[in-house]
Amino acid sequence: MSTVLPTNRVDTIERLKSAGVTPTQQRVEIAQLLFARHQHVSAEQVLAMANAHSSVVSKATVYNTLGLFASKGLLREVIVDPTKVFYDSNTSEHHHFYNVDSGELMDIQGESVQLADLPELPAGTQAEGVDVIIRIKQTPNS
Amino acid sequence: MSTVLPTNRVDTIERLKSAGVTPTQQRVEIAQLLFARHQHVSAEQVLAMANAHSSVVSKATVYNTLGLFASKGLLREVIVDPTKVFYDSNTSEHHHFYNVDSGELMDIQGESVQLADLPELPAGTQAEGVDVIIRIKQTPNS
DNA sequence: GAGTAAATTAGACAAAGTCTAGAAATTCAC
DNA sequence: GTGAATTTCTAGACTTTGTCTAATTTACTC
Secondary structure (H helix, E strand, O other), X not given: OOOOOOOOHHHHHHHHHHOOOOOOHHHHHHHHHHHOOOOEEEHHHHHHHHOXXXXXXXXXXXXXXXXXHHHOOOXXXXXXXXXXXXXXXXXXXXXXXXXXXXXXEEEEOOOOOOEOOOOOOOOOEEEEEEEEEEEEEEOOOO | OOOOOOOOHHHHHHHHHHOOOOOOHHHHHHHHHHHOOOOEEEHHHXXXXXXXXXXXXXXXXXXXXXXXXXXXXXXXXXXXXXXXXEEEOOXXXXXXXXXXXXXXXXXXXXXXXXXXXXXXXXXXXXXXXXXXXXXXXXXXXX
């Protein structure tokens, strides 16, 4: 169930190739950051992480790369915050808690949420995916 | 189940008052447009609809009003498009199809989607709502 | 109707993301 | 290797959605 987490550059490059992505220096850099562990990050965060020490990737490349990775199934886009897109490095099927107070996004573990079954889709369409988001908020301490 | 659809100004004003919203001219104008039928609209669309003939509402007021209506439960925010927020004038509990090709948002009728039950929430939080979005795409005609 | 609070407004501003045109890598043929 | 073609990367201009500010207008209370 859980996605394999490569730890070294060689594994990362192999994973990119398997997904049909040419492993350029910038892409490997970003992939290393993202695939190190399951996390939810915005483009801005990736840009900051990648360039923390020295400048290695441009803004345009971060956006291009995240979009490319998502289209190849290496990342999952999560749309819950009206101001920015989150990218989830856990691509296995799962759903999310979204804390509307803190803006924090969390995976819902395991199979604890299941849809009975899909409703009939509009004619001429097919399902691409199902997102379940449980919006939560801080319980006001009485 | 279905939300009552007021047809005249008096009903609209009454509905705003019941929700604790002072019925100003601009708010009634926007409410009339939105509550006429179940629909999914963006702020930009509301602005265009309201000012189609003569200028009656400013951009800032449209944003303020939609936010206010949503906070009072008169509208439901739907976050599926990374570029803009949709407001749904159907506030009864239901879920959505989102056509990623056309950007179209559709209600899923009735109780055809049900969650078994909610997973355990993170400590100190409570559920605010559950969004289920089935992303669909055009079936490529073979 | 005067005073106060709430609502509206134009337009400046902010932030996420896209686009463009050129520079740098990479690939391939020879 | 050398040069041509292709892909990728880049800085920075640009677009779009949405927010903020400061001033004006409206509405409500006495």
